[in-house]
Amino acid sequence: MKNELLVKMVEEFALNVVKPRAREIDETESFPLDTVKEMAKYGLMGLPFSTEFNGVGADTKAYIDTIRIISKYCATTGTILSAHTSLCSHPINQYGTVPQKEKYLTKLNTGEYLGAFGLTEAGAGTDASRQQTKAVDCGDYYEITGSKIFITNAGYADVYIIFAMTNAELGLKGISAFIIEKDLKGFTIGPKEKKMGIRGSSTCELIFDKVQIPKTQLLGKVGEGFKIAMTTLDGGRIGIAAQAQGIAESAFEKAVSYVKTRTQFGKPIAAFQHTQFVIADLKTQIEAGRLLLYKAVEDKDNNLSYTESAAMAKLFCSRLAVEVADSAIQLMGGYGYIRDYEVERYLRDAKITEIYEGTSEVQRMVIAGKVLRS
Numbered sequence: 078m079k080n081e082l083l084v085k086m087v088e089e090f091a092l093n094v095v096k097p098r099a100r101e102i103d104e105t106e107s108f109p110l111d112t113v114k115e116m117a118k119y120g121l122m123g124l125p126f127s128t129e130f131n132g133v134g135a136d137t138k139a140y141i142d143t144i145r146i147i148s149k150y151c152a153t154t155g156t157i158l159s160a161h162t163s164l165c166s167h168p169i170n171q172y173g174t175v176p177q178k179e180k181y182l183t184k185l186n187t188g189e190y191l192g193a194f195g196l197t198e199a200g201a202g203t204d205a206s207r208q209q210t211k212a213v214d215c216g217d218y219y220e221i222t223g224s225k226i227f228i229t230n231a232g233y234a235d236v237y238i239i240f241a242m243t244n245a246e247l248g249l250k251g252i253s254a255f256i257i258e259k260d261l262k263g264f265t266i267g268p269k270e271k272k273m274g275i276r277g278s279s280t281c282e283l284i285f286d287k288v289q290i291p292k293t294q295l296l297g298k299v300g301e302g303f304k305i306a307m308t309t310l311d312g313g314r315i316g317i318a319a320q321a322q323g324i325a326e327s328a329f330e331k332a333v334s335y336v337k338t339r340t341q342f343g344k345p346i347a348a349f350q351h352t353q354f355v356i357a358d359l360k361t362q363i364e365a366g367r368l369l370l371y372k373a374v375e376d377k378d379n380n381l382s383y384t385e386s387a388a389m390a391k392l393f394c395s396r397l398a399v400e401v402a403d404s405a406i407q408l409m410g411g412y413g414y415i416r417d418y419e420v421e422r423y424l425r426d427a428k429i430t431e432i433y434e435g436t437s438e439v440q441r442m443v444i445a446g447k448v449l450r451s
């Protein structure tokens with residue numbers, strides 16, 4: 078399918094299926110399983126992967142536009158899709174063996190399986206190299222013990238990419254990646270976290286108590302886990318930038334339509350120069366975010382290094398989303414603070430984009446590292 082057609086289809090889907098559920102999902106903090114099933118029907122769960130494994134064969138641009146458009150109407154749904162695609166399917170596509178792709182990617186792409194990614198631990202957040210979860214080589218199998226926290230899609234996912242130490246003495250070179258199925262003995266999911274935003278998404282602890290997995294579940298090579306995690310996050314960050322850009326666009330559209338109709342002092346508040354200047358600044362920032370986002374997309378689609386451009390896009394677009402949502406509330410006055418007007422949800426949803434898949438401080442570390450090492 079051509080990108081323009083796909084984008085049109087996603088826009089209709091987002092308006093008809095995603096948007097009507099957004100407020101209720103937030104209010105009730107309920108995981109939108111029905112929307113996920115609908116996304117699967119539309120082929121949205123396997124967009125950027127080869128048709129050989131039931132994917133759609135779309136490019137990064139089409140996938141990123143999908144995340145952006147869906148997040149415009151419901152950031153929770155954008156998160157679910159982004160974690161599934163960027164963080165679970167993508168590493169299997171990039172590092173998996175053909176049998177692993179046949180077994181997992183084919184079902185992730187059709188949406189029969191939902192995916193998740195478990196890197197963060199209580200003592201290994203920003204410093205992901207401090208993994209305490211262990212995978213002990215027991216000859217025919219690995220035995221995994223430890224836990225992961227804050228895992229998106231936990232409890233609903235069928236497949237988890239997780240990281241564990243296979244050799245603690247080697248530090249980050251001793252971390253390996255594994256594909257874990259949901260129903261293994263000793264693998265349990267903790268209670269759902271209560272969050273500020275993206276409240277319909279599921280965020281839970283994963284607990285591994287001597288979980289035995291066959292050696293075929295190793296993803297990539299032994300000791301390659303940290304590299305797999307970092308390259309996966311490079312791609313994931315473009316998805317989060319798109320989610321943030323979508324939230325910013327939505328907040329902006331709501332604010333623009335409001336200032337044109339709200340009258341004070343006998344004229345629409347859009348007639349005040351202060352309002353106009355705020356709108357002009359927001360529009361300029363949104364356009365800058367769009368350019369940074371599509372620069373990262375272009376780098377990825379052209380097989381260029383995108384570590385730096387993805388970090389810049391995430392850093393910029395996530396701040397943009399928070400600032401635009403905050404400004405939209407301010408422009409809408411008291412109404413902006415009332416839940417029915419939705420912009421307060423955008424602000425709550427926007428904040429996470431500055432935290433997950435590497436905080437803004439991490440993005441700055443990545444960017445500065447690239448600049449100063451070259």
Ligand SMILES: Cc1cc2nc3c(=O)[nH]c(=O)nc-3n(C[C@H](O)[C@H](O)[C@H](O)COP(=O)(O)OP(=O)(O)OC[C@H]3O[C@@H](n4cnc5c(N)ncnc54)[C@H](O)[C@@H]3O)c2cc1C
Binds near residue numbers: 201203227429
């Ligand atoms: C809703 C939600 C969903 C998530 N989903 C997932 C998921 O699916 N999979 C997964 O693996 N993880 C997930 N995470 C975890 C997320 O990626 C981490 O929370 C994030 O990486 C930060 O780690 P931390 O919370 O331990 O914070 P810390 O690492 O404790 O950081 C605290 C503060 O210190 C700053 N800081 C730390 N080190 C430095 C430094 N060297 N220089 C400057 N500042 C520094 C940080 O930027 C931050 O501001 C999720 C988190 C949330 C809240």
